Amino acid sequence: xxxEAAGRGRRGNRVASPGPSxxxxxxxxSATSPPHPARPHFQDELRELETRTLQGIxxxxxxxxxxxxxxxxxxxxxxxxxxADDDRVDGRYLEIxxxxxxxxxxxxxxxxxxxxxxxxxxxxxxVERMGDQCVNICKLLPLSGxxxxxxPEILAKLARMGEVxxxxxxxxxxxxxxxxxxxxxxxxxxxxxxxxxxxxxxxLAVAAGDDIDTRExxxxxxMVARAxxxxxxxxxxxGEQTAFVVTGLFREFSDSSHLPPAKS
Numbered sequence: 001x002x003x004e005a006a007g008r009g010r011r012g013n014r015v016a017s018p019g020p021s022x023x024x025x026x027x028x029x030s031a032t033s034p035p036h037p038a039r040p041h042f043q044d045e046l047r048e049l050e051t052r053t054l055q056g057i058x059x060x061x062x063x064x065x066x067x068x069x070x071x072x073x074x075x076x077x078x079x080x081x082x083x084a085d086d087d088r089v090d091g092r093y094l095e096i097x098x099x100x101x102x103x104x105x106x107x108x109x110x111x112x113x114x115x116x117x118x119x120x121x122x123x124x125x126x127v128e129r130m131g132d133q134c135v136n137i138c139k140l141l142p143l144s145g146x147x148x149x150x151x152p153e154i155l156a157k158l159a160r161m162g163e164v165x166x167x168x169x170x171x172x173x174x175x176x177x178x179x180x181x182x183x184x185x186x187x188x189x190x191x192x193x194x195x196x197x198x199x200x201x202x203x204l205a206v207a208a209g210d211d212i213d214t215r216e217x218x219x220x221x222x223m224v225a226r227a228x229x230x231x232x233x234x235x236x237x238x239g240e241q242t243a244f245v246v247t248g249l250f251r252e253f254s255d256s257s258h259l260p261p262a263k264s
Contacts, residue, residue: 042107046116049099053120056092056127057173057238063089063134064169064231068162070138071224072155074148079138089131096124115248119241123176126234126241130169133227133234140224144217151214154204154221158228161197164190165228168235176242184239188253194232201225 063082070079100121168190175184202225205218236253244250 042103042113045099045103045107046113049096049103049120050116052092052099053096053124053127054173054177056089056096056124057169059089059092060127060130060134060231061166061169063131064162064166067134067137068159068166070141071158071162071221074141074150076142076146079141082138083135086131086135089128093124093128096120100124112245112248115245119176119245122241123238126237130231130234133231136227137224140220140227143220144213148217149211149214150217151204151208154201154208154218157197157201157204158221158224161194161201161225161228164194164197165232165235168194168232172235172238172242175239176245179242179246181243181246184242185253187236187239191232191236191254194229198225198229 063085066078066082069075070082100117104117168187171183171187171190174180175187202222205215205222208215208218240250240253243253
């Protein structure tokens with residue numbers, strides 16, 4: 001009798017499992033429930049951060065265009081405007097950097113979203129560096145004095161170099177926005193031309209002649225070429241971040257540790 005009573009007591013304490021109709025109701029309720037409000041908000045914030053980051057590249061393009069014009073005309077006044085306007089690029093860097101850190105603190109991005117967040121930190125840093133190189137170019141122009149003796153062949157090389165570098169920066173933006181790895185990898189081709197022009201400018205500066213003022217100006221222009229080359233390198237870096245976002249793997253498009261082959 002006691003065993004029967006105990007058995008009845010244990011059976012009485014069991015929780016009945018939901019039947020088929022109950023499980024169906026729960027599945028229907030789950031399917032019709034609205035998504036967690038934090039995730040759509042997170043996606044909106046992430047899209048806005050990316051848009052603002054890519055708009056930072058537009059700011060750099062403006063600075064680069066004015067820097068190229070200042071070099072072409074040896075315009076010290078225009079160069080001073082570029083230097084003063086660098087605060088806009090710096091402000092954008094701080095805005096995106098703080099926005100990304102805030103997003104990381106409030107949300108927990110994973111997988112593809114986390115890759116985008118990490119890439120934006122790198123891209124906005126590249127944007128800030130490109131802006132700094134535009135400032136470096138413009139700070140070099142007054143060093144040779146007013147109306148310095150120039151060499152047209154060096155200015156022609158710098159004009160072509162600036163044209164290719166601008167193309168690189170613009171293409172890096174399109175590649176990241178469209179998640180186009182092939183377009184990003186094509187940046188290496190353009191960067192190769194930029195590197196060659198930089199070497200050509202150095203050789204022209206060495207052969208600039210014996211006039212001290214001309215040689216001083218030519219040496220300043222080699223540093224301008226170096227700043228342009230660094231802008232191109234940062235554009236390639238943005239391309240590498242594009243590949244990282246798409247594939248989840250980071251890789252350098254070219255190995256800068258290898259020197260170019262010597263000319264015979």
